[in-house]
Amino acid sequence: MKINSKEFLTVSNLLSLLRLLLAIPLWILFDFYNSVYSVKYWLFALCVFAAITDILDGFLARKLNQVTEAGKIIDPLADKIAMAVVVIRLAMYGELPLHYLAMIVIRDVLIFFGGIYVTSKIGKVLPSNILGKVTVLIIGIVVLLTLLQVDKKSLVFSSFYYFSIIMIVLSFIAYVIRAKEYLQRKKTV
Known part of the structure:
Protein backbone atom coordinates (compact mmCIF):
# COMPACT_ATOMS: atom_id res chain seq x y z
CA MET A 1 0.00 0.00 0.00
CA LYS A 2 1.48 3.32 -1.11
CA ILE A 3 0.20 6.72 -0.03
CA ASN A 4 1.13 9.79 -2.07
CA SER A 5 1.08 13.40 -0.85
CA LYS A 6 -1.82 14.37 -3.13
CA GLU A 7 -3.96 11.67 -1.55
CA PHE A 8 -2.85 12.80 1.89
CA LEU A 9 -3.64 16.51 1.50
CA THR A 10 -7.42 16.45 1.21
CA VAL A 11 -9.88 18.59 3.14
CA SER A 12 -11.19 15.57 5.04
CA ASN A 13 -7.69 14.34 5.95
CA PHE A 32 -6.00 22.82 35.28
CA TYR A 33 -8.96 20.46 35.65
CA ASN A 34 -9.49 20.93 39.38
CA SER A 35 -8.01 24.40 39.78
CA VAL A 36 -9.91 26.45 37.20
CA TYR A 37 -13.63 25.67 37.05
CA SER A 38 -14.16 27.11 33.56
CA VAL A 39 -11.59 24.68 32.14
CA LYS A 40 -14.25 21.95 32.15
CA TYR A 41 -16.29 24.06 29.74
CA TRP A 42 -13.27 24.57 27.50
CA LEU A 43 -12.63 20.82 27.54
CA PHE A 44 -16.29 20.20 26.76
CA ALA A 45 -16.14 22.68 23.86
CA LEU A 46 -12.97 21.10 22.44
CA CYS A 47 -14.53 17.63 22.67
CA VAL A 48 -17.64 18.83 20.85
CA PHE A 49 -15.42 20.49 18.24
CA ALA A 50 -13.50 17.20 17.81
CA ALA A 51 -16.80 15.36 17.33
CA ILE A 52 -17.92 17.89 14.71
CA THR A 53 -14.64 17.50 12.79
CA ASP A 54 -15.11 13.72 12.91
CA ILE A 55 -18.59 13.96 11.41
CA LEU A 56 -17.50 16.59 8.91
CA GLN A 66 -11.91 11.98 -1.29
CA VAL A 67 -12.04 8.61 0.47
CA THR A 68 -8.35 7.66 0.62
CA GLU A 69 -6.21 4.94 2.14
CA ALA A 70 -4.48 7.69 4.16
CA GLY A 71 -7.85 8.89 5.45
CA LYS A 72 -8.76 5.35 6.50
CA ILE A 73 -5.68 5.45 8.73
CA ILE A 74 -5.72 9.07 9.96
CA ASP A 75 -9.44 9.30 10.84
CA PRO A 76 -9.65 6.37 13.27
CA LEU A 77 -6.17 7.14 14.63
CA ALA A 78 -7.25 10.72 15.41
CA ASP A 79 -10.43 9.37 17.05
CA LYS A 80 -8.49 6.92 19.18
CA ILE A 81 -5.78 9.35 20.28
CA ALA A 82 -8.11 12.26 21.09
CA MET A 83 -10.47 9.94 22.97
CA ALA A 84 -7.60 8.22 24.79
CA VAL A 85 -6.18 11.55 25.98
CA VAL A 86 -9.51 12.60 27.45
CA VAL A 87 -10.33 9.23 29.01
CA ILE A 88 -6.80 8.84 30.44
CA ARG A 89 -6.91 12.27 32.00
CA LEU A 90 -10.42 11.76 33.39
CA ALA A 91 -9.29 8.44 34.88
CA MET A 92 -6.23 10.16 36.38
CA TYR A 93 -8.60 12.54 38.20
CA GLY A 94 -10.79 9.66 39.35
CA GLU A 95 -13.68 10.82 37.17
CA LEU A 96 -13.80 7.52 35.23
CA PRO A 97 -12.87 4.08 36.58
CA LEU A 98 -9.54 2.56 35.58
CA HIS A 99 -11.24 -0.58 34.23
CA TYR A 100 -13.18 1.63 31.80
CA LEU A 101 -9.95 3.22 30.63
CA ALA A 102 -8.36 -0.23 30.31
CA MET A 103 -11.25 -1.54 28.20
CA ILE A 104 -11.02 1.39 25.80
CA VAL A 105 -7.23 1.33 25.50
CA ILE A 106 -6.98 -2.46 25.15
CA ARG A 107 -9.72 -2.49 22.48
CA ASP A 108 -8.07 0.32 20.54
CA VAL A 109 -4.54 -1.14 20.76
CA LEU A 110 -5.76 -4.57 19.62
CA ILE A 111 -7.71 -3.03 16.73
CA PHE A 112 -4.70 -0.89 15.78
CA PHE A 113 -2.26 -3.82 15.66
CA GLY A 114 -4.90 -6.08 14.12
CA GLY A 115 -5.41 -3.43 11.46
CA ILE A 116 -1.69 -3.36 10.70
CA TYR A 117 -1.69 -7.15 10.38
CA VAL A 118 -4.76 -7.24 8.12
CA THR A 119 -3.41 -4.40 5.97
CA SER A 120 -0.12 -6.25 5.52
CA LYS A 121 -2.02 -9.34 4.35
CA ILE A 122 -4.66 -7.80 2.07
CA GLY A 123 -2.81 -4.69 0.89
CA LYS A 124 -5.43 -2.16 1.93
CA VAL A 125 -6.78 -0.57 5.08
CA LEU A 126 -10.07 -1.79 6.49
CA PRO A 127 -12.45 1.17 6.59
CA SER A 128 -14.14 2.13 9.82
CA ASN A 129 -17.52 0.52 10.29
CA ILE A 130 -20.72 1.93 11.72
CA LEU A 131 -20.48 -0.11 14.94
CA LYS A 152 -22.69 9.15 37.91
CA LYS A 153 -25.53 7.39 39.71
CA SER A 154 -28.17 9.04 37.56
CA LEU A 155 -30.14 6.98 35.06
CA VAL A 156 -28.83 9.05 32.14
CA PHE A 157 -25.17 8.61 33.02
CA SER A 158 -25.52 4.94 34.00
CA SER A 159 -27.41 4.12 30.81
CA PHE A 160 -24.75 5.62 28.54
CA TYR A 161 -21.90 4.23 30.64
CA TYR A 162 -23.11 0.62 30.57
CA PHE A 163 -24.23 0.89 26.96
CA SER A 164 -20.72 2.07 26.06
CA ILE A 165 -19.20 -0.98 27.77
CA ILE A 166 -21.48 -3.27 25.76
CA MET A 167 -20.56 -1.38 22.58
CA ILE A 168 -16.82 -1.62 23.33
CA VAL A 169 -17.12 -5.40 23.48
CA LEU A 170 -19.50 -5.74 20.50
CA SER A 171 -17.49 -3.44 18.24
CA PHE A 172 -14.31 -5.37 19.01
CA ILE A 173 -16.00 -8.69 18.22
CA ALA A 174 -17.41 -7.21 15.00
CA TYR A 175 -13.97 -5.95 14.02
CA VAL A 176 -12.42 -9.40 14.55
CA ILE A 177 -15.18 -11.05 12.49
CA ARG A 178 -14.81 -8.50 9.69
CA ALA A 179 -11.01 -8.86 9.67
CA LYS A 180 -11.36 -12.64 9.42
CA GLU A 181 -13.78 -12.26 6.52
CA TYR A 182 -11.38 -9.98 4.62
CA LEU A 183 -8.50 -12.39 5.26
CA GLN A 184 -10.63 -15.34 4.07
CA ARG A 185 -11.60 -13.46 0.90
CA LYS A 186 -7.96 -12.71 0.21
CA LYS A 187 -7.08 -16.42 0.54
CA THR A 188 -9.78 -17.43 -1.95
CA VAL A 189 -8.76 -14.84 -4.55
Whole structure:
Protein backbone atom coordinates (compact mmCIF):
# COMPACT_ATOMS: atom_id res chain seq x y z
CA MET A 1 0.00 0.00 0.00
CA LYS A 2 1.48 3.32 -1.11
CA ILE A 3 0.20 6.72 -0.03
CA ASN A 4 1.13 9.79 -2.07
CA SER A 5 1.08 13.40 -0.85
CA LYS A 6 -1.82 14.37 -3.13
CA GLU A 7 -3.96 11.67 -1.55
CA PHE A 8 -2.85 12.80 1.89
CA LEU A 9 -3.64 16.51 1.50
CA THR A 10 -7.42 16.45 1.21
CA VAL A 11 -9.88 18.59 3.14
CA SER A 12 -11.19 15.57 5.04
CA ASN A 13 -7.69 14.34 5.95
CA LEU A 14 -6.70 17.81 7.13
CA LEU A 15 -9.75 17.84 9.42
CA SER A 16 -8.64 14.48 10.81
CA LEU A 17 -5.13 15.86 11.37
CA LEU A 18 -6.64 18.86 13.17
CA ARG A 19 -8.54 16.47 15.44
CA LEU A 20 -5.31 14.56 16.06
CA LEU A 21 -3.54 17.81 17.01
CA LEU A 22 -6.39 18.68 19.41
CA ALA A 23 -4.93 16.01 21.70
CA ILE A 24 -2.22 18.52 22.69
CA PRO A 25 -4.43 21.34 24.02
CA LEU A 26 -6.77 18.74 25.55
CA TRP A 27 -3.87 17.22 27.51
CA ILE A 28 -2.61 20.65 28.62
CA LEU A 29 -6.04 21.92 29.67
CA PHE A 30 -6.45 18.90 31.94
CA ASP A 31 -3.53 20.21 34.00
CA PHE A 32 -6.00 22.82 35.28
CA TYR A 33 -8.96 20.46 35.65
CA ASN A 34 -9.49 20.93 39.38
CA SER A 35 -8.01 24.40 39.78
CA VAL A 36 -9.91 26.45 37.20
CA TYR A 37 -13.63 25.67 37.05
CA SER A 38 -14.16 27.11 33.56
CA VAL A 39 -11.59 24.68 32.14
CA LYS A 40 -14.25 21.95 32.15
CA TYR A 41 -16.29 24.06 29.74
CA TRP A 42 -13.27 24.57 27.50
CA LEU A 43 -12.63 20.82 27.54
CA PHE A 44 -16.29 20.20 26.76
CA ALA A 45 -16.14 22.68 23.86
CA LEU A 46 -12.97 21.10 22.44
CA CYS A 47 -14.53 17.63 22.67
CA VAL A 48 -17.64 18.83 20.85
CA PHE A 49 -15.42 20.49 18.24
CA ALA A 50 -13.50 17.20 17.81
CA ALA A 51 -16.80 15.36 17.33
CA ILE A 52 -17.92 17.89 14.71
CA THR A 53 -14.64 17.50 12.79
CA ASP A 54 -15.11 13.72 12.91
CA ILE A 55 -18.59 13.96 11.41
CA LEU A 56 -17.50 16.59 8.91
CA ASP A 57 -14.41 14.78 7.66
CA GLY A 58 -16.37 11.63 6.88
CA PHE A 59 -19.13 13.58 5.19
CA LEU A 60 -16.68 15.61 3.09
CA ALA A 61 -14.61 12.57 2.15
CA ARG A 62 -17.71 10.92 0.67
CA LYS A 63 -19.25 14.10 -0.77
CA LEU A 64 -16.02 15.26 -2.45
CA ASN A 65 -15.04 11.72 -3.45
CA GLN A 66 -11.91 11.98 -1.29
CA VAL A 67 -12.04 8.61 0.47
CA THR A 68 -8.35 7.66 0.62
CA GLU A 69 -6.21 4.94 2.14
CA ALA A 70 -4.48 7.69 4.16
CA GLY A 71 -7.85 8.89 5.45
CA LYS A 72 -8.76 5.35 6.50
CA ILE A 73 -5.68 5.45 8.73
CA ILE A 74 -5.72 9.07 9.96
CA ASP A 75 -9.44 9.30 10.84
CA PRO A 76 -9.65 6.37 13.27
CA LEU A 77 -6.17 7.14 14.63
CA ALA A 78 -7.25 10.72 15.41
CA ASP A 79 -10.43 9.37 17.05
CA LYS A 80 -8.49 6.92 19.18
CA ILE A 81 -5.78 9.35 20.28
CA ALA A 82 -8.11 12.26 21.09
CA MET A 83 -10.47 9.94 22.97
CA ALA A 84 -7.60 8.22 24.79
CA VAL A 85 -6.18 11.55 25.98
CA VAL A 86 -9.51 12.60 27.45
CA VAL A 87 -10.33 9.23 29.01
CA ILE A 88 -6.80 8.84 30.44
CA ARG A 89 -6.91 12.27 32.00
CA LEU A 90 -10.42 11.76 33.39
CA ALA A 91 -9.29 8.44 34.88
CA MET A 92 -6.23 10.16 36.38
CA TYR A 93 -8.60 12.54 38.20
CA GLY A 94 -10.79 9.66 39.35
CA GLU A 95 -13.68 10.82 37.17
CA LEU A 96 -13.80 7.52 35.23
CA PRO A 97 -12.87 4.08 36.58
CA LEU A 98 -9.54 2.56 35.58
CA HIS A 99 -11.24 -0.58 34.23
CA TYR A 100 -13.18 1.63 31.80
CA LEU A 101 -9.95 3.22 30.63
CA ALA A 102 -8.36 -0.23 30.31
CA MET A 103 -11.25 -1.54 28.20
CA ILE A 104 -11.02 1.39 25.80
CA VAL A 105 -7.23 1.33 25.50
CA ILE A 106 -6.98 -2.46 25.15
CA ARG A 107 -9.72 -2.49 22.48
CA ASP A 108 -8.07 0.32 20.54
CA VAL A 109 -4.54 -1.14 20.76
CA LEU A 110 -5.76 -4.57 19.62
CA ILE A 111 -7.71 -3.03 16.73
CA PHE A 112 -4.70 -0.89 15.78
CA PHE A 113 -2.26 -3.82 15.66
CA GLY A 114 -4.90 -6.08 14.12
CA GLY A 115 -5.41 -3.43 11.46
CA ILE A 116 -1.69 -3.36 10.70
CA TYR A 117 -1.69 -7.15 10.38
CA VAL A 118 -4.76 -7.24 8.12
CA THR A 119 -3.41 -4.40 5.97
CA SER A 120 -0.12 -6.25 5.52
CA LYS A 121 -2.02 -9.34 4.35
CA ILE A 122 -4.66 -7.80 2.07
CA GLY A 123 -2.81 -4.69 0.89
CA LYS A 124 -5.43 -2.16 1.93
CA VAL A 125 -6.78 -0.57 5.08
CA LEU A 126 -10.07 -1.79 6.49
CA PRO A 127 -12.45 1.17 6.59
CA SER A 128 -14.14 2.13 9.82
CA ASN A 129 -17.52 0.52 10.29
CA ILE A 130 -20.72 1.93 11.72
CA LEU A 131 -20.48 -0.11 14.94
CA GLY A 132 -17.06 1.39 15.70
CA LYS A 133 -18.33 4.90 14.98
CA VAL A 134 -21.36 4.38 17.25
CA THR A 135 -19.05 3.07 19.99
CA VAL A 136 -16.88 6.20 19.80
CA LEU A 137 -20.04 8.34 19.87
CA ILE A 138 -21.39 6.62 23.01
CA ILE A 139 -18.00 6.83 24.76
CA GLY A 140 -17.93 10.50 23.74
CA ILE A 141 -21.31 11.05 25.38
CA VAL A 142 -20.00 9.43 28.59
CA VAL A 143 -17.01 11.79 28.44
CA LEU A 144 -19.21 14.84 27.87
CA LEU A 145 -21.56 13.87 30.70
CA THR A 146 -18.51 13.45 32.93
CA LEU A 147 -17.17 16.89 31.97
CA LEU A 148 -20.59 18.38 32.72
CA GLN A 149 -20.40 16.75 36.17
CA VAL A 150 -23.61 14.77 35.66
CA ASP A 151 -24.27 12.54 38.68
CA LYS A 152 -22.69 9.15 37.91
CA LYS A 153 -25.53 7.39 39.71
CA SER A 154 -28.17 9.04 37.56
CA LEU A 155 -30.14 6.98 35.06
CA VAL A 156 -28.83 9.05 32.14
CA PHE A 157 -25.17 8.61 33.02
CA SER A 158 -25.52 4.94 34.00
CA SER A 159 -27.41 4.12 30.81
CA PHE A 160 -24.75 5.62 28.54
CA TYR A 161 -21.90 4.23 30.64
CA TYR A 162 -23.11 0.62 30.57
CA PHE A 163 -24.23 0.89 26.96
CA SER A 164 -20.72 2.07 26.06
CA ILE A 165 -19.20 -0.98 27.77
CA ILE A 166 -21.48 -3.27 25.76
CA MET A 167 -20.56 -1.38 22.58
CA ILE A 168 -16.82 -1.62 23.33
CA VAL A 169 -17.12 -5.40 23.48
CA LEU A 170 -19.50 -5.74 20.50
CA SER A 171 -17.49 -3.44 18.24
CA PHE A 172 -14.31 -5.37 19.01
CA ILE A 173 -16.00 -8.69 18.22
CA ALA A 174 -17.41 -7.21 15.00
CA TYR A 175 -13.97 -5.95 14.02
CA VAL A 176 -12.42 -9.40 14.55
CA ILE A 177 -15.18 -11.05 12.49
CA ARG A 178 -14.81 -8.50 9.69
CA ALA A 179 -11.01 -8.86 9.67
CA LYS A 180 -11.36 -12.64 9.42
CA GLU A 181 -13.78 -12.26 6.52
CA TYR A 182 -11.38 -9.98 4.62
CA LEU A 183 -8.50 -12.39 5.26
CA GLN A 184 -10.63 -15.34 4.07
CA ARG A 185 -11.60 -13.46 0.90
CA LYS A 186 -7.96 -12.71 0.21
CA LYS A 187 -7.08 -16.42 0.54
CA THR A 188 -9.78 -17.43 -1.95
CA VAL A 189 -8.76 -14.84 -4.55
